Amino acid sequence: MSGSPAVVSPGSAAPVSDTDALRRAPRRRSMPSAVLGLIGLLALVALVEILPRIGVLPREFFPTSSEIGSSLADLVGQASFWQAVLDTLSGWALGLAIASVAGIVLGILIGSSRFTREFTASTIEFLRPIPSVALIPIAVLLFGSEIESKLLLVVYASFWQVLIQVLYGVQDIDPVAQDTARAYGLGRWARVRYLTWPTALPYVMTGLRLAAAVALILAVTSELVIGNPGLGKLLATAQSSGAIANTYAIVVVTGILGVLVNLVFRAIERRSLSWHPSQRAELPA
Amino acid sequence: MLDVRGIKKVYESKDRTVEAVRDLTFTLQAGELACLVGPSGCGKTTLLKIMSGLLDPTAGEVLLEGKRVDGPPPGMAVVFQEYGRSLFPWMTVRENVELPLKQKKLATARRTELVDESLAAVGLAEAHAAYPWQLSGGMQQRVAIARAVAYEPHVLLMDEPFAAVDAQTRADLEDLIRDLWHRFQVTTLFVTHDIDEAVYLGQRVLILSNSPTVIRDDLPIDLPDERDQLTTRSSPRFAELRARVYEQIHRAKPAAEPVGAGATAVPPSADHGTAEFGA
Amino acid sequence: MTGILRRVGMTIGLPVLLLAAWWFASANSTDFFFPPLSQILESLVDEWFGPRLAADVLPSVLRLAAGYALAAVVAVSLGVLIGTSRTVRGVLEPVLEFFRAIPPPVLVPIFILLLGIGDGMKVVVIAFGCMWPILLNTVEGVRAVDSVLSDTARTYGITGAARLRKLVLPAASPQIFAGLRQGLSVAIILMVISELFAASNGLGFAVVQAQRSFAIAETWAGMLMLGLLGFLLALLFRVVENRQLRWYHGLRRAQRSS
Numbered sequence: 001m002s003g004s005p006a007v008v009s010p011g012s013a014a015p016v017s018d019t020d021a022l023r024r025a026p027r028r029r030s031m032p033s034a035v036l037g038l039i040g041l042l043a044l045v046a047l048v049e050i051l052p053r054i055g056v057l058p059r060e061f062f063p064t065s066s067e068i069g070s071s072l073a074d075l076v077g078q079a080s081f082w083q084a085v086l087d088t089l090s091g092w093a094l095g096l097a098i099a100s101v102a103g104i105v106l107g108i109l110i111g112s113s114r115f116t117r118e119f120t121a122s123t124i125e126f127l128r129p130i131p132s133v134a135l136i137p138i139a140v141l142l143f144g145s146e147i148e149s150k151l152l153l154v155v156y157a158s159f160w161q162v163l164i165q166v167l168y169g170v171q172d173i174d175p176v177a178q179d180t181a182r183a184y185g186l187g188r189w190a191r192v193r194y195l196t197w198p199t200a201l202p203y204v205m206t207g208l209r210l211a212a213a214v215a216l217i218l219a220v221t222s223e224l225v226i227g228n229p230g231l232g233k234l235l236a237t238a239q240s241s242g243a244i245a246n247t248y249a250i251v252v253v254t255g256i257l258g259v260l261v262n263l264v265f266r267a268i269e270r271r272s273l274s275w276h277p278s279q280r281a282e283l284p285a
Numbered sequence: 286m287l288d289v290r291g292i293k294k295v296y297e298s299k300d301r302t303v304e305a306v307r308d309l310t311f312t313l314q315a316g317e318l319a320c321l322v323g324p325s326g327c328g329k330t331t332l333l334k335i336m337s338g339l340l341d342p343t344a345g346e347v348l349l350e351g352k353r354v355d356g357p358p359p360g361m362a363v364v365f366q367e368y369g370r371s372l373f374p375w376m377t378v379r380e381n382v383e384l385p386l387k388q389k390k391l392a393t394a395r396r397t398e399l400v401d402e403s404l405a406a407v408g409l410a411e412a413h414a415a416y417p418w419q420l421s422g423g424m425q426q427r428v429a430i431a432r433a434v435a436y437e438p439h440v441l442l443m444d445e446p447f448a449a450v451d452a453q454t455r456a457d458l459e460d461l462i463r464d465l466w467h468r469f470q471v472t473t474l475f476v477t478h479d480i481d482e483a484v485y486l487g488q489r490v491l492i493l494s495n496s497p498t499v500i501r502d503d504l505p506i507d508l509p510d511e512r513d514q515l516t517t518r519s520s521p522r523f524a525e526l527r528a529r530v531y532e533q534i535h536r537a538k539p540a541a542e543p544v545g546a547g548a549t550a551v552p553p554s555a556d557h558g559t560a561e562f563g564a
Numbered sequence: 565m566t567g568i569l570r571r572v573g574m575t576i577g578l579p580v581l582l583l584a585a586w587w588f589a590s591a592n593s594t595d596f597f598f599p600p601l602s603q604i605l606e607s608l609v610d611e612w613f614g615p616r617l618a619a620d621v622l623p624s625v626l627r628l629a630a631g632y633a634l635a636a637v638v639a640v641s642l643g644v645l646i647g648t649s650r651t652v653r654g655v656l657e658p659v660l661e662f663f664r665a666i667p668p669p670v671l672v673p674i675f676i677l678l679l680g681i682g683d684g685m686k687v688v689v690i691a692f693g694c695m696w697p698i699l700l701n702t703v704e705g706v707r708a709v710d711s712v713l714s715d716t717a718r719t720y721g722i723t724g725a726a727r728l729r730k731l732v733l734p735a736a737s738p739q740i741f742a743g744l745r746q747g748l749s750v751a752i753i754l755m756v757i758s759e760l761f762a763a764s765n766g767l768g769f770a771v772v773q774a775q776r777s778f779a780i781a782e783t784w785a786g787m788l789m790l791g792l793l794g795f796l797l798a799l800l801f802r803v804v805e806n807r808q809l810r811w812y813h814g815l816r817r818a819q820r821s822s
Binding site for chain 3: 334337338339356357359361362363365367370371373374375384385388389416418419436
Binding site: 033058123128130217220225235236254255256 | 574575576577578579582597651655656657658661662663664665666667668669670671672673674676677678749752756757760768771772774775780783784786787790791794797
């Protein structure tokens with residue numbers, strides 16, 4: 001949900017000529033994007049420092065950057081904070097792992113035959129858009145604030161991301177390659193291992209990236225709403241006890257965590273895509 | 286009509302400076318059909334982009350009907366090589382051809398007239414309601430040409446428009462260009478790397494050197510005005526002219542000197558072999 | 565004839581099987597948490613499609629629509645502005661990515677602090693949460709307008725507002741729609757979460773009320789209602805997208821087959 005699916009721009013599959021590339025090279029050496037980005041971030045920090053002070057943002061409910069920063073510094077020194085981070089990440093990782101395995105296995109099974117694909121299509125299309133927050137009531141009823149309730153939400157949401165991508169991947173298998181494999185007498189499992197899996201792998205990576213982002217959101221949401229231990233619960237506590245600067249600091253932490261997860265998984269995805277023909281377009285989840 | 290004076294283009298990037306074009310000077314007379322030919326990578330597309338105002342030269346200027354070109358001038362139309370990328374995929378053929386005319390603020394009746402006329406001229410009257418991606422490559426390029434023609438430009442620039450099209454279609458399109466040129470009398474500059482095409486089409490062939498580019502030769506083509514693929518291309522005069530151009534271009538490449546047995550020097554400017562200058 | 569029959573069979577086959585399985589498995593259930601499906605469906609029809617439709621479902625959907633529309637307008641406009649300037653894009657991209665990475669429900673406590681617990685807060689939090697994927701995708705779509713297309717437009721003198729309407733927006737629309745789709749998911753989540761914290765009506769509010777008072781069948785029915793809402797909105801979105809992007813789907817089909 002937090003990934004940005006690449007859409008093939010009309011006609012962009014055509015090769016770019018050398019002149020194209022040269023023309024786009026800036027004549028005046030403008031600043032590299034890293035520097036520009038840094039300027040943007042610093043400007044944001046400066047803005048958040050100034051605006052509450054001059055009253056544009058309500059000082060009482062919106063702390064300045066320095067206040068958020070010092071709250072952050074305090075938090076980082078507390079063991080309970082790191083415990084919360086660990087709780088969030090372990091729920092996230094476990095849920096992601098379960099969802100991925102389930103998504104990959106089911107994806108390969110369903111995708112392997114036209115019948116299963118067609119037969120399950122309508123069910124998948126109906127279940128997929130169901131917001132995972134709809135499961136909160138039953139999760140609470142069944143598991144309270146045990147980790148299972150968090151896992152239920154995380155797994156449900158992430159599973160679909162992986163499944164959909166794997167289905168796309170399995171459908172991408174070159175039918176000629178498949179016939180060749182059969183002609184050489186490769187059995188079912190051998191075909192999966194040497195043909196299906198490598199073809200689907202880049203899609204799996206994309207699915208993992210999307211699922212990782214969604215999993216983090218649901219993990220924190222579950223903690224926030226249901227009260228599982230973790231950053232979300234820390235946030236709820238901070239807000240209800242009026243520790244305003246702390247509240248904002250924890251929000252910043254979740255944002256940073258989200259950015260990190262995104263960066264790591266994008267890097268993994270890019271690495272796995274490096275040998276794959278670049279025509280593959282990432283289809284919107 | 287179109288004056289190119291002392292065009293120079295230098296590209297500067299982080300690690301190197303490339304002088305793509307050193308000095309190009311020539312003039313196009315009104316109603317002329319001239320071809321520009323040169324080896325790969327000699328800056329033909331750069332020149333075209335400068336002439337059409339899409340790119341600024343490092344030095345020199347281009348004058349269209351006496352006025353300096355500074356940004357794309359009205360009165361000039363360009364047909365690009367990548368037809369698939371130059372047509373708007375969300376518009377039908379008719380809408381594509383009509384778009385520049387709407388920009389010109391022509392009346393609806395006049396627009397319809399021009400669109401119908403130009404689509405008929407390129408042989409695509411029936412395809413007017415189709416989308417570009419429903420058409421073949423050759424047909425898409427025809428649409429781009431129709432769009433340029435409907436615009437009633439004073440100068441038409443074409444950047445290797447048939448390079449990405451199959452040989453059969455290319456022959457048809459070449460004849461189409463000559464037809465349109467006869468009919469509408471538009472000053473046309475046709476850029477190509479195909480020597481045969483340049484000699485077949487043009488009243489005049491400008492031959493570019495290798496990078497850094499200058500004009501090596503400006504050859505008038507004295508073939509008859511009525512040309513056709515079969516007879517013109519097999520005429521002796523055609524062969525002579527063609528050989529002349531080929532020789533010029535061949536001399537333009539550093540690997541040609543020194544001429545002698547065992548010369549194996551690889552030219553510094555990447556040239557993709559002489560295959561494309563073959564027959 | 566058999567073709568249609570087959571298609572219908574494929575479409576409703578598995579759902580019918582699953583529902584039937586659920587029905588019969590739970591028919592005589594005495595498990596507190598898993599009441600018979602018949603009870604759940606009864607509650608769904610009587611309550612959720614009954615009085616609750618106007619009392620709870622409608623307000624939720626209205627808030628959702630308002631927040632989403634607000635986000636779409638703001639995000640697409642900003643996205644176009646940001647996407648056209650390389651410098652602005654470079655400066656803002658990390659900031660925008662940071663805001664997008666914040667798990668949207670986390671914003672609810674913040675906005676409660678700033679705006680209280682009224683309808684306005686809910687609309688704003690929905691808008692603020694779902695605008696980031698829309699914004700970032702719009703920026704990307706505007707940035708990636710094909711260079712040859714752009715040059716063509718320039719040579720024919722298509723500049724300014726005309727260029728925006730006839731070139732940039734259509735070219736970016738596939739990417740913009742991708743962002744709008746992601747934004748819709750976020751909006752639905754925020755619609756529910758915002759009501760869990762502080763509300764007096766709404767779908768999310770009512771479901772949680774049912775859950776807290778252990779009205780189990782009603783809770784399940786409410787969850788089904790939420791699922792149905794998600795499904796219908798996604799369907800509606802797809803219908804609109806298919807109409808707007810018909811050219812794009814055709815283009816991709818043509819590219820894929822070549």
